[in-house]
Amino acid sequence: MTSQAFLPLSTYREYPLDEMRLRAATFAQEMQRRRTVRDFSNRAVPRSIVEDCLRAAGTAPSGANQQPWHFVAVQDAAMKTTIREAAEKEEQTFYQGRAPQAWLDALAPLGTNEHKPFLEIAPWLIAIFARSYGLNDDGSKVKHYYVQESVGIATGLLIAAIHNAGLASLTHTPSPMNFLNSLLGRPSHERPFLLLVVGYPQDGATVPDIHRQPLESIATFV
Numbered sequence: 001m002t003s004q005a006f007l008p009l010s011t012y013r014e015y016p017l018d019e020m021r022l023r024a025a026t027f028a029q030e031m032q033r034r035r036t037v038r039d040f041s042n043r044a045v046p047r048s049i050v051e052d053c054l055r056a057a058g059t060a061p062s063g064a065n066q067q068p069w070h071f072v073a074v075q076d077a078a079m080k081t082t083i084r085e086a087a088e089k090e091e092q093t094f095y096q097g098r099a100p101q102a103w104l105d106a107l108a109p110l111g112t113n114e115h116k117p118f119l120e121i122a123p124w125l126i127a128i129f130a131r132s133y134g135l136n137d138d139g140s141k142v143k144h145y146y147v148q149e150s151v152g153i154a155t156g157l158l159i160a161a162i163h164n165a166g167l168a169s170l171t172h173t174p175s176p177m178n179f180l181n182s183l184l185g186r187p188s189h190e191r192p193f194l195l196l197v198v199g200y201p202q203d204g205a206t207v208p209d210i211h212r213q214p215l216e217s218i219a220t221f222v
């Protein structure tokens with residue numbers, strides 16, 4: 001056992017209550033504006049913006065601080081084309097048979113189908129991997145804890161950071177997406193978690209007429 005050093009909490013900032021109220025309400029309104037977008041523009045987004053969004057994602061809390069995530073940010077056009085081709089192949093089997101009718105019915109309001117042009121059009125694809133276990137120098141495994149939860153939280157922060165920067169994103173889940181390991185050169189103990197499409201919305205982009213549940217439906221106070 002190594003002993004753990006502790007440092008003063010120097011990064012915490014307390015706000016007067018009025019300011020706290022305003023900040024909480026402003027952030028909630030800001031997040032209400034976020035919509036998942038499927039119509040992307042091919043307009044370039046500087047790499048430094050993506051880097052900062054990934055820095056924000058990397059601040060997520062994680063089980064035993066093991067930070068069991070890896071992000072592959074793809075802007076290379078040939079790689080995006082290859083990813084699109086592989087994803088559409090999986091999606092075709094999904095939409096043309098693998099998906100039960102009830103699942104297709106649930107997706108109907110979103111208007112999705114097997115065609116994924118945004119995988120080539122959007123300037124960035126961020127493949128998010130969840131590391132199932134760590135590796136010591138001698139090759140032995142280090143157990144990781146709460147991997148799915150940790151990577152889910154990091155992904156949420158990433159989505160919020162992208163929105164905060166003024167960009168749109170799409171949480172895309174081709175299934176299965178193991179093809180991302182071989183295409184992006186990630187080891188097999190990293191499981192593809194999500195493919196996040198990032199960019200500007202296309203001019204005239206539309207979104208489905210769907211709504212968020214009000215607070216009363218999603219929260220209970222005891």
Ligand code: IYR
Pocket residue numbers: 091094107110112113114172173174175
């Ligand atoms: N992976 C498919 C299907 C899909 C599934 C769910 I659940 C969604 O919320 C949206 C789509 C696709 O990307 O089209």
